[in-house]
Amino acid sequence: MATIRDVARKAKVHPSTVSRVFSGKASISEATRKRVLSAAENLGFQPNAIARSLKTQKTHTIGMVVPHVFEGFFDDSFFPQIMRGMLEAAYQHHFRLIVSGSQGYTDEISQIKDIMRSSQADGIVVMSSRLDVDTVDRLLELDTPFVLIGHPPKENHHQISWVDADNQIATRKAIQHLINLGHKQIAYVGGDPKNLTTRERQQAYEDTMRASGLAIEPNWIDYGYFDEPGGYTAVQRMKTLGNNAPTAYYAANDLMAVGILRALTELGRCVPEEVSVMGTNNSYLSQHTTPALTTVDVPYAEIGKKAVELLITQVTNLNKTPSSYLEDCHLVLRSSTGPVASSNQPDQSGRSH
Amino acid sequence: MATIRDVARKAKVHPSTVSRVFSGKASISEATRKRVLSAAENLGFQPNAIARSLKTQKTHTIGMVVPHVFEGFFDDSFFPQIMRGMLEAAYQHHFRLIVSGSQGYTDEISQIKDIMRSSQADGIVVMSSRLDVDTVDRLLELDTPFVLIGHPPKENHHQISWVDADNQIATRKAIQHLINLGHKQIAYVGGDPKNLTTRERQQAYEDTMRASGLAIEPNWIDYGYFDEPGGYTAVQRMKTLGNNAPTAYYAANDLMAVGILRALTELGRCVPEEVSVMGTNNSYLSQHTTPALTTVDVPYAEIGKKAVELLITQVTNLNKTPSSYLEDCHLVLRSSTGPVASSNQPDQSGRSH
């Protein structure tokens, strides 16, 4: 591989001149620039990014760690779409992504540390939103630029940059849609209970129920850990409630909603005539289930993109003022939700739009 | 960030000793090692990977470029699963992935060049399998370690490492399944005609048809460019063939099969009673369509994993002997295929298993 010295020799200039031509900032006479450029072309020279990074302490690279690489993680649109958005933003700004896997959540932190302390990235996008792991505190200790995808714990709110879906409003819209259809017995199937998003959505679920004067039955709340069997199992449990069983299910992602659909079909319950089902994420899959899933569109690609953009301005402008975005979500009405069956409750407020 | 000198000062040794402790290869007295380690711990020291790379010319990083980051690219399981496999293998071997996006195929090559010539990766996994772009030749020129996901052009066969699905056999199995069901008018809906995989599968389709003495009608062959509308459009075209219209469709991925399903439903044709449909990839989606798609499982995660493993042995052992893997694919029989309608052809060979 040709180096700056080889080019210098060939172009009969000092290596520093070659450097200046390639850094693009210094003023160089047109004649010299041309000589250097053609010598470089000739030798197939390209500045060594590693050497450059060592000197400038900039890598033009954004780090990320993929929380836990299990099979289903790539079935939901959540991660692939975030990845797509990140890639897009990185590409536009001539940055690259360096990505590492991790086994579970403690390992995630050590991977983050590894990347940052080994100086392979200028900053890092972090997706963890666990309540039981103080990722954010550890990150703040590290004194490393980062952007969180998800909500920060309240205490650190204004010290850090983050971008998240507006989970509260998303869930409120979803639950309100079901309430408008006359449902009063509404189940909430969350992901991992230790996940902040799960909690936020549950909170919004409870608030919305209460705001409509509806009771909340603890048996209507379950956690499906974001996978299909989790949704299936939730129905298995709740079917034992008899008359008190939910007439509508709201699931925190589409995979679980698919599991709910499967369980209901097995039980011979018609969707949406007898039971309504809502998912979350508007994954590609959700258009193709039977019936097609009513869901909440969460702009994950946009979120990934914003996160990278935020981080890039942070590391290039040294503008350390943290900022945050809350992305709007909207309902996607399809065929898995309908008015509550008349045997249950009268339709009190008319159809949804 | 603490450097090796800071640690050396604190541990009262020479910087080179600190280096030796962290490189793990040299012999160091237990006492010194402990002193160094505790000093490092104290200062939060971690060797700077960039500096190390500059010296050793090793990055412990594998490059990859994502061909074209358009929305649908992440809907099919193809790319996310390859990514998952790559991540898994990289993680196991303590490597990282550096990934860059690209806009189209010529840009892909320049991105690859950028990564390699700038020394940010030890080698690269390349997914391109275009016929009109001589990626492989360019790569060979660059003299950079790489592994191809896909088939190399015949001429370079033995010079390079690659891993691919056994597309020939996969398609043969698929078409044979349809033939066994009595179908004689079988459509092939490929991806991009300039894609090698598309060609290979088409070849296998034609061979299998001929081997059973079936005619091949040019109108039964179309290209859906791997997306849903592409499959939909193919049916739109072929429906004009009247009695000569296909009784079965084989699509080169599930997304196109879904489009075929949609078009057929719109036309009021029953699947599989009147028309059979097969997809490829066994994406998560394919289980949930109506009817559930008969498809071919292609182990993309395994392919991504193998590619990274191959590349890692190549760059660490300097074992430059190229090798290759052809991964087995198998049929996944579900509900979208059935015996040809009796008005068309008698069932000549019985049901498939």
Added chain:
DNA sequence: CTGAAAGCGCTTACAG
């Protein structure tokens, strides 16, 4: 506009 020199943070032959 260009050259000469120092240095980014490591590694590694060479001595001892």
Added chain:
DNA sequence: CTGAAAGCGCTTACAG
């Protein structure tokens, strides 16, 4: 087992 020195390939103040 440990130290001293050179160097990986760049960048960038400092001169002129």
